[in-house]
Amino acid sequence: MASPEIEALTQALSRLPGLGPRSARRAVLHLIKKREVALVPLLRALEQVSERLSTCGTCGNVDTTDPCGICADPRRDSRSLCVVEEVADLWALERSHLFPGRFHVLGGRLSALEGVRPEDLAIDRLVSRIAAGGIDEVVLAMNATLEGQTTAHYIADRLEGYPIRLTQLAHGLPVGGELDYLDEGTLAQALRARRPVA
């Protein structure tokens, strides 16, 4: 039997999303075999993240500073706010370098199945930010899932009456998408949102 230390590490790794018990075991073996190039860097990186990172009290992003680099950056357009479900979505949008404004991370999505209610998400804090003024546009960038869209609808309701432009990401064909391979939902969205040829 493997030692308790190895069992503990296997368990801790197998709780990560995307790693089952079997792949966790392989990962542990890899870490042990490649101690200097795999285990030590992972240990150092975890220590750094554990010691230095915190959640931005304004937007919910994770960074070494609070407020985070995005909230503190004077070059970002403070009049434009993009609402996302998770920090990962914020990172995805940042990688595209396309959104010049600031963010608001909800910390999840409404889900009857998983028992996630509005008070479990940072929705009240979003309403406060908008009520405080200075924001012209709010972009709802929820996932194109049933739960993401339910969340978007709920937030749209909550923001009614505020003097803002409320938008959401376009739905339609993904880049490179072939009609023959796309699901009917996407095709229906793309057809419903069709635009005149420029």
Place this chain on the structure above:
Amino acid sequence: MASPEIEALTQALSRLPGLGPRSARRAVLHLIKKREVALVPLLRALEQVSERLSTCGTCGNVDTTDPCGICADPRRDSRSLCVVEEVADLWALERSHLFPGRFHVLGGRLSALEGVRPEDLAIDRLVSRIAAGGIDEVVLAMNATLEGQTTAHYIADRLEGYPIRLTQLAHGLPVGGELDYLDEGTLAQALRARRPVA
């Protein structure tokens, strides 16, 4: 953009077998969100493994002691030696509680493609253990892959002339295997190794 600490952790995780850049990113987010139940236990487990584990100088197993718990256990049959490719294979056999003897971990398999030669594996050390005497049976428990079987053949050649019984794991139908779904190689092995009905 995510902070350098996050990028470093994502990189370190994405080098684990079974985790690509995308799933590493999801894992990092999970670790940050579930700091107390995910990040801290993983950090502690890695520290323990990093501080306490070493490779057994006798068999190549990984344990907190050297010689390892298996080599040091007087209840194990020291006359019976099972040769495996990796520590993970040793663990798999130990989980089955079926082998009462001791082990020898090669640290890999011969591979022309990956440039792994006999001197890269613990084969000389295996020969020394057997030359030292006291071992009656050597079980070759290589994987049923081309490279595993090449390694087994090579070791069998090297051990010729020593007064031992050299055996290897049986090949054939796996438990629950349905003929219709099995590859031809397995079927051929199972047919070639057919036995009289008891």
